[in-house]
Amino acid sequence: MTATSTARGEQSIEYSPDDMMIAAAARALRGYRVCFVGIGLPSTAANLARATHSPDLVLVYESGTIGAKPTRLPLSIGDGELAETADAVVSVPEIFNYWVQGGRIDVGFLGAAQMDRFANLNSTTIGDYEHPAVRLPGAGGAPEIAASCKEVIVLIRQSHRTFVERLDFRTTVGFGEGPDDRRRWGLRGSGPTLVITDLGLLRPDPVTRELTMTALHPGVEIDQARAATPWELRVAEQLTTTEPLSEEELRGLRDLQATQDHG
Amino acid sequence: MAQIQTLAEAVGNLVNDGDCVALEGFTHLIPVAAGQEIIRQGRRDLTLVRLTPDIVFDQLIGMGCAKKLVFGWGGNPGVGSLHRFRDAVENGWPHPLEIEEHSHAGLTNRYVAGASGLPFAVLRGYFGTDLMGRTETVKQVVCPFTGEELAAVAALRPDVTVIHAQQADHQGNVLMWGITGVNKEAVLAAERVLVTVEEVVDRLDPRPGGVLLPTWVIDAVAEAPGGTYPSYTAGYYERDNSAYVHWDTISRDRETFLTWMDEHVLGGSMAVGR
Structure with a gap:
């Protein structure tokens, strides 16, 4: 993995594209109150947000832990640490029916193996469903998180493997085929409002809902993003550059990663 | 009323070839010992159900116990793939596996309807x-x-639901606490119920957030201390994350998997039989 180096006065900070994704995701949580968290990068990002700018962010894990305040990064969504530090531990029917479907989650974090230009996601199979080349874990909580959280943030690396013209399986709905589909299907949340990749940020066009590149991470050129996208990538007129990782973010991130139980 | 039995007796009495068997547990309280007893007793053609099939389902599938899997998310949490599950779906080894997949919310509500x-x-x-x-x-x-x-x-109405809990009393009343997932619904949806517990105690003390299942909704209680390992039981022992990481290597290769199962689950009987 290539490290990015940014000079800040006399300091030079080295970090990876994954670090940049996590920091961008943590920043995106500023101002939200309740976040539905999956394991991996989303969990790291949500805990980084808590450790830096949003100490009161309520983390909800699908195992039923509401308001978890882990002091070490969990390996699974149901580690004992999450239950022990939670405000409440509820059943799985409760989490999905009352809290997610009930519209009580501000923002949900999702990842996937594939994503298309309308931010629909595949986490089911690569190749034909009946005879898959790769059998992925499947839907889990993703479809309802995407349906009912007020907003969704997608974390996914940008390449021809992950960004695809056509999903092999639509596990989770972003915007379907365009602006009317979410309403037509009765999905109450706004859908994905931000996609964070290793190259930059994409947001849905306000009219067509097609994803538009709105920012690049430091050191990334737009041609790289175009080359990593199999369709003709839409680019915002006001393309911005994300802030590089600050020392505080990097310190917070490294402190968190030091607590990860890798087994 | 629940009978207090050995795990071998309880599985023998309650789980038949061809049954629909839910073994629930959401990261916490996974009935690993019961699943491995099903493997030892050589059950076949089972329809296995779980929101989050993990290592013990990989073992059941790899040992040829399952005809069909009903599930929501089948992976090794935080680690990656379930290789025996993938091998069954992608390559039909040891035999083809039918699948019926849902979202967690969908499968959860199938249990809720069954329980209701x-x-x-x-x-x-x-x-x-x-x-x-x-x-x-x-x-x-x-x-x-x-x-x-x-x-x-x-509605989902399993022939048998198997769960693990912290404690039962001598009458077979069961108490669990911590992350209880969809265990209560899976029990109340089922025709027959087997609960393994860390220990049978003289008296169940009320716990904040505790779930009590009365003896008259349970058929058998079996003591299985450490019965969720490498998952965990709150109040007893922690999740062994290293075992989940290690499973990735064990399960990746068919021979390595079979050798491990023989050594750790079948007590060397396969090696003797060869």
């Missing part, structure tokens, strides 16, 4: 996804009050 004595449950979900056309147990219904179109999922 209803033919189906209703939720917002599935529309716009390819899951909708892939499973017979999801259909569209229209709300008789508002005219809204909603997803209906068929």
